[in-house]
Amino acid sequence: MQANASTEKTPAMNVAGESQLAIHVEWLADAQDANSEEHKLGFWTAMRIYRKSVLWSVAVSTALFMDAFDTIIMGNLYGQPAFRERYGVLGKSGSYQVPSPWQIGLNNGSSCGQLIGLLLSGYATERFGFRKTMATGLATSIGLIFILFFAPNLKVLEVGQVLFGIPLGLFQTIPVVYAAEIAPGSLKPYLTTYVNSCWAIGHLIGAGVFRGCLTMDNQWAYKIPFAIQWVWPTILLPLLWFAPESPWWLVRCGRLEEAKSVLRSLASNSEEGLDADKSVALMAVTIDYERTVNSQTSYRACFKGIDLRRTLVVIVIYCIQTLSGNSLRSYSTYFMEQAGFPSKEAANLTVINYALALIGGFVAWVLLPLFGRRPIYVWSLAAMFLLMVLIGGLGIPQAKSDNKSYSWAIGALLIISSFLYNATMGPLTNTLCAEIPSTILRSKSVVLARWVYTVTSIIAGVFTPYQLNPTAWNWGAKTGFFWAVACFLSFVFSFFCVPETKDRSSAEMDILFDRKTSARHFQDVTIDLTEAVIEKTDGGKN
Template sequence: MQSDTEIERVKSITTSSNPKQLIIDAKDATSNEHNLSLVQAIKLYRKAIGWSALLSTALIMEGYDLVLMGSFYAVPAFQRKYGHELPDGSFQLTPAWQSGLSNGASVGAIMGLFLNGWVSERFGFKKTMIASLTILVALIFIPFFAQNVQTLLVGQILMGIPLGIFQTLTTTYASEVTPVHLRAYLTTYVNMCWIMGQLIASGVLRGLVSRSDQWAYRIPFAIQWIWPIPLIIGISFAPESPWWLVRKGRYEEAKHSLDRLTYQFDDTTFNSEQTVAMMIHTVELEQEIGIGTTYFDCFKGVNLRRTEIACMVWSIQTLSGSGFRSFSTYFFQQAGLATDQSFSLAIGQYALGIFGVLMSWFLMPVLGRRTIFFYGLALMMMCLTIVGALGCAPESNGGAKWGVAGLALIYVFFYDATIGPVTYSLVSEIPSTNLRSKTVVLARNSYNILNIASNVYTPYMINPTAGNLKAKSGFVWAGICFICLFWIWFRLPEPKGRTFAELDILFENKTPARKFAQTKVDAFVVEKVVEERHEQI
C-alpha cells in the first residue's frame, strides 16, 4: 500500500508545474539504469523476469500449433483421413490444401494482430491476454472434432486470432517491464518459448506416428488444452506494464506496478518515482517531436524508418527459409528419409534451437544485435547453398540424404542462435514508446503475409506431385538470403545499450544505421526539449 508521502511525491514529479524536478529525476533514473550491472539487474527485476516469462509461455502454444500442422503432412493416419489416394496406393493432401491449412493460422493471426494493436492499448496487456486465452479454450474444440479438411481449416483460422495476439503482446510486455540490460534476454526468451512449443509438438507426433487410428492426430490437438487454464490463473495476478499506465496518465498505478516488478536490496540505487519520471519524460519527448499513436502515424516522418526496420527484420525470418524450417519433417521425408527418422531429426532440430537461443544470450552483450543478425544470415545462406547442391545428387545416394539432414540441423542452429531470437529484441527496441504495440503488430503481420506466400510455394517446391525440387529448394532460399544481406548492411541500426529516449533522439537526428553504435546522445538536448515544452504550457 502506498503512503500519502509516496503518492504526493509521484504527483509532484509528474505535474507540469515542476518540470525541472521531473527532468532531474528522469536523468537520475536513466543514469542508474545504465550503471546497473547484469547481476544487479537480475536481483532488482527478479519478479519482472518471472512475470514476463509467465506471459511468454503462451508462445509455446503458437510454436506447437505451427509445427503441428506442417508435421501432420507426414503422419499416415492424418493423410488417410484428410488426403486423397495416389496411384501408388499412398495418401497425400494436395499442395493446395497443404497451403490452405498451413496458411489458416497465419490468416487468423493477421486479424488477431491488428486487433491486438488496438485492444491491448485500450484495455491493457493483462486483460487482453486473459480474454484471448479464454477464447482459445473454446476454439480448440473445432480442430479436435473436425470430420473434414474444410472444418479443420476453419478451426485453424479462428485459433490463429488469439495466437496472433500472443505473438506481439508477449514481446512488447517483456520489453516494457525490464531495464536495458535485461531487455534482450527477456524478449529473446519469447523465441525460446516458440521453439519449446515446436519441440513438444515434434516429440508428441514422434510418439504417435506409429498409431494408425484417429488418435494419432486427435491427441496432439487435445494437448493444446493443457496450457490456457494455468496461464489464465497466473496472469490474473500479474502487474500491468508501467509504460502502458504512464501512457494512460495513471502515474500512481505505474509506480505501484514498478514496486511489484522489482525487489529492492541494500546496495541498489533504484527509485520507482524517478523511473516513472523517466517514462513520463520519454512519452513527452515523443509527443514533442510529433510521434502520434495511430497506425497511420507509423508511416509518418521518422516513424516510417522505424516501421521499415521492424517490418524487414521480422520479414527476414521468413525470407531466410521459414518454409525449410516449418516443413522440416515433411522435407526430410521427401528427401528420402523414413517417417520415424524424419520425426527424430525434427526433435533434434528443435533441441538444437533451444541451445542456440541460450548461446545468443552470451553473444548479444558482446557483439550486439546488428553484427549477429548479419553474420548469422550469411552462415545460413552458406548452409542453404550446400543443401541445394546436395539435392542435385542421384536418388540412390544415401550419403547425400544424410548430408542434407545434417546441414539442415546446422542451419536451424545458426538461425536460432542469431536472427531467430535477435529479431524479437530488435522489433521491441526499434519502435517509439507511443507506437510500440502498433509497430510490432505491423512487423509481425509483414512476417505473416510473407509466411502465407511461403506456405503456398514451399509445398509446391517440395511436393513430388508439383515442383519436386526437394533439397534443391535450398538454392531458392539462399538467393533470397543474399539480397537480404545488402539491406541489413545499409539499413539495420544497433540499439544495444540504448534507452527508449536515446533511440528517439538517434532516429530524430536521422543517424545512419552504421553509425548508431558509435554516436553519442547528448542528454542535455533531451532535457532541453522537454523543459521548453513545459515552459510553453
C-alpha cells in the same frame, strides 16, 4: 530527493496521445538520473533485484508454446493414418489422403486468422492493457479448441483453424513488448530472446507428441494433439490474474502512481534498485518527447515522419526470418528421408532439430554480453548466405546422382543453419523489434511487422513445395541458391539500416532517430538526455 511525477500532471498524459505535450522541465533531472542508473545496473544485480520481472515475463511468454505447437499440427497430422482415414478421401492407390487444396487451406487457415488477431491486438493492448488482452485471447482459445477437437469434416476443421488463429494472433506479439516494458535495460535482451526459445520449446513439444502418437491407429492419434492445446490457457489464465501490468502502458495512460506501485512491487530490494519515482519520470519524459515528434498512436502514425524509418526497419527485420530460408529449413526431414532414413528415424531427427534450436537460444544468451546486437545479426546473415550457397551447390550433383550422401549432407546443413538461426538472428529479431520503435507505437509497430511476416510466411509456404517437388519446378536442393540471394539482400539491408540498440534506453533511441543518425554510428554517439530534450521541445530557450 527527486521531484515526483505528480498526479496533477496526470491528465496531460493519455493513451491516445491526441495533443503534443510540453516536457515538464522539473522531471528532467530525475529522468537523467534514472537513465544513468539504468546504464550502470549490471545483469546479475538486475537479476537479483528484478527476478519478479523475469518470472512474470517468462510466464507470459509461455503462451507462445501454444502458438508454436499450432504451427506444426497440421503438417504432422497428414502423416497420421487415422487422421487421413477420418478426413481424407480414398485414392487410386487404395490409401486415404487429404486432398492437396485442403492441405494448403488447413496449413494457412490459422495464419489467416492470426492476421485478423494481430490487427486487433495493436488496438486492444493500448486500449485495455496487456493483461486483459492476453486473458481474452487465452479464454477465447479454450472455446475454439472444441471446434478442432470435435470437427466432423474438413470444412468444420478449416473454420476452426481460421477462428483459432484469431486469439493466437491477439497475444502473439504481447510477450515481446511486455518483456521490453516490464524489465530494466540489462535484462530486456535476455527476456526478448527467450521469446524465440518459447517457439523452439513449443515445436519440440509438438514433435515429441507426434512422435508418441505415430503408432496409434485410432481417433486419439489426432485428437490428443488438439486436446493438448487446452493445457496452456488452463495454466496461464489464473496466473494472469496476479500478473502486473506494464508500467510503460500505465504511464502512457496517465496512471503514474499505479506505475510507481508496479515498479516497487517488481523490485525485490527497492533500496538497491532504480528509484520508482525517477523511473516513472524517465518514462514520462520519453513519452512526452515522442509525442512532440508524433502525437498520434494509430497504425497510420507508424508511417509518418521519423517513425516511418523505425517501422520499416522493424518490418524488414521480421521478414528477414522468412528471407533467410526458414521455409526451406523446415524440409530438413524431407531430405533425410530422401537419404534413406525410415519415417521414424526422420521423425527423431526432427526432434533433434528442434532440440538444437532450443540450445541455440541459450547460445544467444552467451553471445549477447560479448557482442552488440548489430554485429551478431548482420554477420549471422553472411554465414547463412554461405550455408545456402553450399546447399544449392550440393543440389547440382544430387540432381544427377543416386548417391544418398548428398541428401544426407543437405539435411545436415539445413539442421546446422537452423541452429545458427536460433543462436543469432532468430532471437535477436524480437530484441531489435522491441527496442527500435518508439514506446508509444511499440505495440503497433511490432504488430505490423508480425503481420507482414505472416503474409510472407504464407507465400513462402505455398511456393517452397513447388520448388522442391519433382513433379513441379523440381529445383530440389538447388532452391538454396534462391534463398542465398534473399540472404544476401537481407545482409545488405541490415548492414546499412539496422542500428545498434545495445546499452541504449528508449529515450536515447528516440533522440538518435530524431537526429537521423546513421544506423552504422548509433553506438558512437554520446547523448546528454536533458540537453537533447530541452533542445527539442523549446529550442534550448530554458
